[in-house]
Amino acid sequence: MTATVVVTGLGVAAPNGLGAEDYWNAVLRGVSGIDRLTRFDPTPYPATLAGEITGFDASASLPGRLLPQTDRMTQLALVGADCAFADAGVRPAELPEYDMGVVTASSSGGFEFGQNELRNLWAKGNEYVSAYQSFAWFYAVNSGQISIRNGMRGPSGVVVSDQAGGLDAVAQARRQIRKGTPLMMSGGIDASLCPWGWAALITSGRLSTGVDPATAYLPFDGRAAGHVPGEGGALLVLEDAEAALTRAAPHIYGEVAGYGATFDPAPGSGREPGLRAAIERALEDAGTRPAEVDVVFADAAALPELDRVEVEAITAVFGPRGVPVTAPKTTTGRLYSGAAALDLATALLAMRDDVIPPTTGVRLAEDYDIDLVTGAPRLLAPLRTALVLARGQGGFNSAVLVREFRGHRG
Known part of the structure; x- marks a missing residue:
């Protein structure tokens, strides 16, 4: 019999709310996180608006040794994973390490980290390039860092299919649970709001050049003229339903059915x-x-x-x-x-x-x-x-x- 796969934990990092409940309340009230970019000066570029996460302090949630090793994208993902585990009532250290896996999605990798190291290379020389550049930019880095931080040695991987990736990753996680892994962390968190990442996004030809945050991104509207990029996403704890019931999971949000x-x-x-x-x-x-x-x-x-x-x-x-x-x-x-x-x-x-x-x-x-x-x-x-x-x-x-x-x- 095919296992039923359920979602027991949510970890959200969004431009209009950090944490699932803050985000959800903002969405219901129509509160937008879209505004003019502040992480760098967008004036020279045709697109100047983004959904930017503000108020995030990685040092308040992550050990200091991780900060120089990781891109902003990965820092958001690590905190998001912590929140998802807490929401699910799961303590990874108490579970068998091969009973937990990670599948995330990525579309760009750690662009900001890579840009900073390229700047060091051009301005100072190769001896100033961090050794962490070898993996901090990589598409699979979120899966890797989440699995290392939480001792998760079950099936893991990364899916690269742009905007569709978050769904594809969850489907892959469901597949692994059906093969016998009791718990998977899955979803996607992206962040490439830096000049290098911005230049890459603009090449798509799909970005809105509007300057009014209220009207720049209007899907299904007669005024639609492109999208506004943003950073963030969500990570979900997925479990075999019987395992979740056996451990008395605090809540089950729903079943990943199709x-x-x-x-x-x-x-x-x-x-x-x-x-x-x-x-x-x-x-x-x-x-x-x-x-x-x-x-x-x-x-x-x-x-x-x-x-x-x-x-x-x-x-x-x-x-x-x-x-x-x-x-x-x-x-x-x-x-x-x-x-x-x-x-x-x-x-x-x-x-x-x-x-x-x-x-x-x-x-x-x-x-x-x-x-x-x-x-x-x-x-x-x-x-x-x-x-x-x-x-x-x-x-x-x-x-x-x-x-x-x-x-x-x-």
């Missing part, structure tokens, strides 16, 4: 984009009918051609205005490998509280026939099933369905 992933065909092929197929595969994997889905958390690219593809995929599966749709990432920006993981955490919180957070600041374009939740949160009781969508540049499409855990305690 997953689907596809890759878009080559441009000009005339073939349909792959997002619809990813949705259908996730529903099939979960044994769930479209009518049973209570809300869709959209990818929300905020480019008209990509928004239209997503609208068409949703309406093809659920029908016109057939399911509530929301994109709370308008308050954070798109967080790359952290984006979908944060949406997944948001979906689980929405299920917990029976409320759909709004797509803040957006006026739905007249030709998009979806039921977009805007303005204020929408109460929906019971909210039992949520579908999270994500797309990565280059053609990645992923969908994860989470639902209320149907098992029983004790």
